Amino acid sequence: MTAATTTSVSLSLRDIHLAFGPNRVLRGVDLDVARGETACVIGPSGSGKSTLLRTINRLIEPDRGDVLLDGRSVLGESPDRLRQRVGMVFQQFNLFPHMSVLHNITLALRRLKKLSEDEAVAIARAQLELVGLAAKADARPAHLSGGQQQRVAIARALALQPQVMLFDEATSALDPELVKGVLGLMADLAAEGMTMVVVTHEMGFAREVADTVAFMDRGVVLEAGAPAEIFERATHPRLRRFLSQVL
Numbered sequence: 001m002t003a004a005t006t007t008s009v010s011l012s013l014r015d016i017h018l019a020f021g022p023n024r025v026l027r028g029v030d031l032d033v034a035r036g037e038t039a040c041v042i043g044p045s046g047s048g049k050s051t052l053l054r055t056i057n058r059l060i061e062p063d064r065g066d067v068l069l070d071g072r073s074v075l076g077e078s079p080d081r082l083r084q085r086v087g088m089v090f091q092q093f094n095l096f097p098h099m100s101v102l103h104n105i106t107l108a109l110r111r112l113k114k115l116s117e118d119e120a121v122a123i124a125r126a127q128l129e130l131v132g133l134a135a136k137a138d139a140r141p142a143h144l145s146g147g148q149q150q151r152v153a154i155a156r157a158l159a160l161q162p163q164v165m166l167f168d169e170a171t172s173a174l175d176p177e178l179v180k181g182v183l184g185l186m187a188d189l190a191a192e193g194m195t196m197v198v199v200t201h202e203m204g205f206a207r208e209v210a211d212t213v214a215f216m217d218r219g220v221v222l223e224a225g226a227p228a229e230i231f232e233r234a235t236h237p238r239l240r241r242f243l244s245q246v247l
């Protein structure tokens with residue numbers, strides 16, 4: 001078990017548009033992720049993958065379109081509540097460097113869930129145990145390997161008992177020998193029934209773990225389907241070209 005048991009939800013992105021000035025970064029994105037399933041988003045750099053993820057937990061507001069969890073729009077929900085429901089893990093971990101590993105995890109529990117210090121510490125320790133880092137509770141992030149830091153970041157998100165997890169190139173900053181451990185943790189989470197959207201360059205992970213693979217190009221999902229469809233029967237020339245570069 002990686003996460004405390006929670007109920008995952010379905011996620012739907014409906015016609016998401018977003019521009020930065022004249023740069024139309026998202027140009028009508030649709031994506032459906034059934035409850036408990038994992039969608040991997042692949043595509044070239046600059047195609048809008050990170051921006052899309054950020055619209056899901058409202059780190060950024062779309063100009064048009066909607067994000068639905070179990071059929072209900074998140075756009076009316078308070079960002080604090082939404083960020084408990086939708087956990088996010090970044091390429092650069094984004095841990096607070098001046099705080100212990102334990103404190104990194106208790107902070108959100110205290111601020112967002114209004115737990116007491118004792119309650120927060122108990123949950124944080126249990127979550128660290130689940131990701132195999134109980135012994136590092138009092139360490140500063142800088143004293144951990146990149147792989148360990150990323151597992152702390154995942155533990156921090158899971159401690160809030162999210163219903164959806166978002167991963168933005170969570171292994172891209174890791175030394176090659178550390179990638180496997182983090183991908184393994186993500187695969188466990190998927191197997192336990194977490195609803196996940198995973199932006200990744202790890203095509204092996206996408207092929208093995210994803211229920212759906214979505215290829216993004218220039219602000220739209222150009223092609224989406226089961227891994228076998230995308231990797232073995234890709235039709236779109238741009239997808240075929242992308243795959244020939246990364247596989």
Ligand code: ADP
Nearest residue numbers: 020023025043044045046047048049050051052
């Ligand atoms: P990807 O994750 O697929 O590499 P991004 O979503 O990071 O793509 O970026 C898509 C486009 O949006 C790029 O052209 C990038 O320069 C632009 N962009 C991303 N974030 C911002 C921002 N905060 N302000 C202005 N432009 C941005």
Ligand code: MG
Nearest residue numbers: 049050051169
């Ligand atoms: Mg990105």
